[in-house]
Amino acid sequence: MKDQVNQALIEKITKAVMEELAKHQIIGSSEQKTHVPVGISARHLHLQKEHVEPLFGKGYELTKFKDISQPGQYACNEKVTIKGPRGTIENVRVLGPLRKQTQVEIAASDARKLGVSPPVRSSGNLAGSAPITIIGPKGAISLTEGCIIADRHIHMHPNDVAAYGVRDGQKVSVLVDGEKGGVIGQVTIRVSERYALDMHLDTDDANAFGLTGNEWLPIIS
Template sequence: MIDKNALLEEITRLVVTELKEQNVTVSTKQQKSYVPVSISARHIHLQRDHLDALFGKGYQLTKHKDISQPGQWACNEKVTIQGPKGKIENVRVLSPLREATQVEVASSDARKLGLEPPVRSSGNLTGSAPITIIGPKGTIQLQEGCIIADRHIHMTPQDAMEFGVRDKQKVSVKVPGGKGGLMGEVTIRVRHNYALDMHIDTDDANAFGLSGNEQLQIIPD
């Protein structure tokens, strides 16, 4: 009489062995695929000397509230940004300070300002759009520094392993609902001190009917 349990175990062993020989990863854990989403309105990161120029020498930023990434927060301080065709007031400053000042806007903001900023990852400012920043104590004019932030997902190395993705990989994200669809060109960003979160701007949120805190599904490209 055939021992069905023993036969099943032997078949399973042979399949796993074959997959390993073909360098196929076998895991008993289900791969993760859903991430929370946050909506980033227009904002600015400042370098030290620009903070001094806008708010006064030695000025210290004050906290409004924490944001999703550890050690980062929205400040009470706000500035006005100006382009060739218009200006936008009450643009919030984020902390901590950066090595280079960076202004992040949505496409609709750029049209109001009369600018054509490129879609970039944070910190990639070479050749980005010029912009004027007006504070309570002074004004600065940047030759470059204004971008439209790319869609991206922050995660730790452990998260990346569990989601089966890697740093700088491009993925798509599935959005459910009446205005749902696929968001493409979403960049994976991996760092040990990140918290799992997807960031989109207000234009994307409005286009896909999102309000923030939804769980969206990663679809690797």
């Protein structure tokens, strides 16, 4: 009897460990995956080549501070001030590499402080977005468009799509447990060979659900 109890306990513990390893993708799993890692994206901007010199000086090149979650992307040492009709926000970090069009990504609370009305958009969808002024150590530029609130999204490599049972562009919901838990809806699946698995939320969403960026959350629909 004792041996049977011990064997049952071993099997239970083994199953729990294997499920946890599969959830964190340390090992493979024959079952559909559900959990994704959370990344919190603070206000930042991407610059096009033509805007680097006006902000930082003639011949200036951005310098790398550290890599971030997506392959080939990194935080730069450079920071700027962004300005709207009602206020400014200092120390906004530049991310690299350079983009085709300068893009400023802020949270809704930032927008209220600045006095701007950016739309919720996917990265790169800037047509008709909000105007904003960027101030660097050597000068300033005023954009007629380029400021957005980034939509909630999950980066996935094509290899992840079948494992999670989703498709590019699909809107899903993600469950959060805890004292400030709830359901995060309207999360866009983005698929590219350039991506690594990561869910991106802005600071407003993260604070609303009590998230720190160290969680793995399940996709529920």
